[in-house]
Amino acid sequence: MMKAIVVTDQAAGRAGMKLVEHPEPQGAQLAGLSGANYGDVVVQVHASGFTWDELSWPSTWVDRLGRDRTPSIPGHELAGVVTALSYGTTGLSVGQRVFGLTDWTRDGTLAEYVAVEARNLAPLPGDVDFTVGASVVMPGLTAWQGLFDHGHLRAGQSILVHGAAGVVGSMVTQFAREAGAYVIGTGRAPGRQTALEFGAMEFIDLDKDTLEDVGAVDLVFDVLGGEIGKRSARLIRAGGTLVSIVGPPEARPADGLTVDFVVVPDRAQLSEVVQRVRDGRLRTNIGNVAALDDAVAAFNPTERVKGKTIIRVRP
């Protein structure tokens, strides 16, 4: 058995998270049993990340065939060490440090061990701490995919990054600057300094400034949606793109594209992200680090936590 956080009651939300003893996923010789499949490795989790609205997604509650999968272990970002290999795993070995994003429809990473498809993981270099590794997985991949796979950002273009002081927005800001774009960040007044420190060249306080004053931009990276998303669509130049990570945009640019997407695992992109952490081009945005025993409290905070919450499963 292992320690894990589970959820069983969808209506209870994060308050329904419980720390329990749960069966460990098994490795190679038990492929297909106990939660490990062909292509899986078992990872001893050192650090785990959780996305705040995960418990509202169907994938937390049912598997790909729509069958109830409770009790379900949330958290799908991790850094840890491979402890077992199933059949069909390539590129990884027992004892290797790894990090990555696990399948939304399977048991996750708020646990001492997790079975993960090998292709969802990348090697974590020895000089990158597990906490840092886990913290860049989801925001790093989301930012990279939104900017380059979907937004096709190029040097010299201008980009409006909503929520630029937030977990995803701060990554988007850094990658966009490195790519040679002109970056305008948005958010609330307390986020101004943070956004500028992450590399935004201008900041729009959405409570006070007029969004339309930014003029035309080539790309909008929207983490807010709603009315802000709608108004942003009108700012996009001909041939530009509105990329949303909060569902389908309610408005389209007159002469441009809209894309909404959900982040997917990608080994090569994880390696790009971690290389930037190592050489100082990318800073992570961690707000709180807590032990697994304190994870339920960490995900039910009495005050808003800015930055990523990471659960350090092994000290």
Ligand SMILES: NC(=O)c1ccc[n+]([C@@H]2O[C@H](COP(=O)([O-])OP(=O)(O)OC[C@H]3O[C@@H](n4cnc5c(N)ncnc54)[C@H](OP(=O)(O)O)[C@@H]3O)[C@@H](O)[C@H]2O)c1
């Ligand atoms: N599609 C995907 O694959 C994907 C992947 C990752 C995340 N997401 C989603 O993306 C969203 C953002 O995630 P995150 O982790 O970056 O959140 P976050 O860290 O809370 O960042 C949001 C930022 O936007 C600011 N903000 C929020 N509402 C605002 C408003 N009305 N006016 C001005 N500023 C506002 C926040 O400021 P304060 O801190 O002051 O509130 C914060 O700086 C979430 O809904 C998340 O579920 C989607």
